[in-house]
Amino acid sequence: MTTMVEQSPLSTAEIRLLDAHWRAANYLSVGQIYLLDNPLLAEPLRPEHVKPRLLGHWGTTPGLNFLYTHLNRVIKVRDLDMVYVLGPGHGGPAAVANAWLEGTYSEVYPAVPRDTEGMRRLFRQFSFPGGIPSHVAPEVPGSFHEGGELGYALVHAYGAAFDNPGLVVACVVGDGEAETGPLAASWHSTRFLDPVRDGAVLPILHLNGYKIANPALLARIPEDDLIRLFEGYGHKPYLVDCDDPATAHQRMAATMDRALDDIELIQREARLGTRTGDAPLRWPMIIMRSPKGWTGPKEVDGKPVEGTWRAHQVPFGDVRTNPGHLADLESWMRGYRPGELFDADGRPVPELLTLPPEGDRRMSANPHANGGLLRRDLVLPDFRGYGVAVKEPGTCTDEATRVLGTFLRDVIRANPDNFRITGPDETASNRLGAVFEATGKAWQAGLLPTDENLAADGRVMEILSEHLCQGWLEGYLLTGRHGLFTCYEAFIHIVDAMFNQHAKWLGTCREIPWRRPISSLNYLLTSHVWRQDHNGFSHQDPGFLDVVVNKKAEVVRIYLPPDANSLLYVADRCLRSVGNVNVVVAGKQPALNWMSMDEAVLHCTRGLGIWPWASTDGGAEPDVVLACAGDVPTLETVAAAALLREHFPELRVRLINVVDLMRLPPESEHPHGLPDSEFDALFTTDKPIIFAFHGYPWLIHRLAYRRHGHGNMHVRGYKEEGTTTTPFDMVMLNDLDRYHLVIDVIDHVPRLGGRASYVRQHMVDERLRQHAHTREYGEDAPAVRDWTWPC
Incomplete structure (x- = not known):
């Protein structure tokens, strides 16, 4: 000794x-x-x-x-x-x-x-x-x-x-x-x-x-x-x-x-x-x-x-x-x-x-100790080459994070000493397994014949401690390198305080001339609230977004890409950025694709926009605006738009998808904020806005409360209702499902009046039928589970 x-x-x-x-x-x-x-x-x-x-x-x-x-x-x-x-x-x-x-x-x-x-x-x-x-x-x-x-x-x-x-x-x-x-x-x-x-x-x-x-x-x-x-x-x-x-x-x-x-x-x-x-x-x-x-x-x-x-x-x-x-x-x-x-x-x-x-x-x-002095830009492959083919919106499915994994694999290959991925034993679970074609998981302890993907020089850092995953990556970034932290959404809260400190550090560094910008801290949150059907209530919490928004606007960014191609664009954008904390929330389960790669680039560059193919306003003043942010809320909103088209073909509906959440506050409140004139042109100032959101509803109100049409905004999101159940039952528990969104439209568009009563009752009955189906068969009904956009 x-x-x-x-x-x-x-x-x-x-x-x-x-x-x-x-x-x-x-x-x-x-x-x-x-x-x-x-x-x-x-x-x-x-x-x-x-x-x-x-x-x-x-x-x-x-x-x-x-x-x-x-x-x-x-x-x-x-x-x-x-x-x-x-x-x-x-x-x-x-x-x-x-x-x-x-x-x-x-x-x-x-x-x-x-x-x-x-x-x-x-x-x-x-x-x-x-x-x-x-x-x-x-x-x-x-x-x-x-x-x-x-x-x-x-x-x-x-x-x-x-x-x-x-x-x-x-x-x-x-x-x-x-x-x-x-x-x-x-x-x-x-x-x-x-x-x-x-x-x-x-x-x-x-x-x-x-x-x-x-x-x-x-x-x-x-x-x-x-x-x-x-x-x-x-x-x-x-x-x-x-x-x-x-x-x-x-x-x-x-x-x-x-x-x-x-x-x-x-x-x-x-x-x-x-x-x-x-x-x-x-x-x-x-x-x-x-x-x-x-x-x-x-x-x-x-x-x-x-x-x-x-x-x-x-x-x-x-x-x-x-x-x-x-x-x-x-x-x-x-x-x-x-x-x-x-x-x-x-x-x-x-x-x-x-x-x-x-x-x-x-x-x-x-x-x-001033890592921006040593920072080298990442060598990034063209993300467009990893996109999925989308001929018509809402007709084919992919696992968004699995698609992203192929891009990250080649980022690792191109940057063998300048990029790492950290995560708490979840890289494969989060469908990023393609990275193991390029590297292993760092490991200096004992080995057994049953082990897989372990390597002394691995670029993936896995340990069942969110604190260590975040701390390793922070130290890596602060000394001039690049990386990505992937985590189950509910458990990223474990590092709330670490995020706070790092965001404060970045905010202060912006005011110090001799501090050079470092690479952004990038979070990929998946296994998210709406697709935790087997783990249940304990794994259902989207509240990290609320914590992030507390920090200085110059530092924080939140992205909610709705499909695989938009996730690729957002990932490339985050890996190129400096001086920020970027939070990306994306599902790992099979989900519908909405945009071709070219469409995704345009849409994500804007940060939000109208989806004409899902709208029926024809460029005129809408009767109602359907807005959505997040992959599952987008699915339910588009499905609600299809139901409205079926039952109220004369109703002028405008559907807006939001990828960059920080487009919602005014430009005076956040660098990404839309000018009031643009926001008003999109969302109107006097029409009802039914907003389906990935997280807690009050976050949207907090971001948009200064907007002229905020009083017309009605937000659906997670309201702390969850259990071990099916994906569609989960959205119904929180009133985020397509049927409830249609009901919200009926309740907030006065001109529909009493003639909408039968449709409203039909929507209530559909909710009851879908709920009963899950209790009898243990899965969602095929009409919901296999739904695609009716081209």
């Missing part, structure tokens, strides 16, 4: 330099939390030098600075290409301090130079109105991991390492974050990392003992159990005890050297094919123990602080009004000996500048 490395690789001069750099980073970190002015303590500290609101997290920060300092040493000695992921994301002062020390901060923000005035601005802006957040946000150079929510650091690190054979991702995992479900699952990523083609992740579990107010679990379990836990995850743990600063630098330097030697050996043997034996790979990791709030106040007002939960945020908060606390703050900051670290003009002394690497080797300037 490997735990501690007992070597002393550092000279006295090296220790002195490391310690000076660490002290400088700590000084800058404390200054960010506390000071408005007097950054170098050139005069005695006065209350007006201190911020009125003290915000930030000190407890984790000195450990992050210590690790950053030591990682700089090994980068320079070994000429490493390395990025730094801070799992304790609220340790933002550490990332900012080190970026400023390295010069990167001043390069991207010239108004914050490396001098006294720059230091004052650096301090003032932190957690201050008009400034920067307290966590590791997009504004921080060198960051690609949002620190606002815990749980995703390690999975982002592995996503960054995939297909980056020369990259080392140093990832600090806080002991509080380690308790989250996504982080706990992320340790399994060792079984998906290919030492030949991928880079390496060096996890550093930082045990400082406490969270906000409670002990951290992993800091309290017996050491032998802790070591065995991580060995079981596929790691070779090294333990570094940093309680004593006098020995901490030697121990950490020796341990980092050993861990990086291990990584180099694993990769060299794998790439040369010289590894012997069949024992599983064990990648190194470091477990670092240090006091929470290390080097900070030992106690405040007679209560212990360093090494306790009291150090988590601000060790003392009433500095402006409490002279004792003001004196304690000044003593604390002067204890770092800033006069040895910065010259009279506030510049780091020359010795400090010799520790960090230069140029892109600086972790704060590494282009992988």
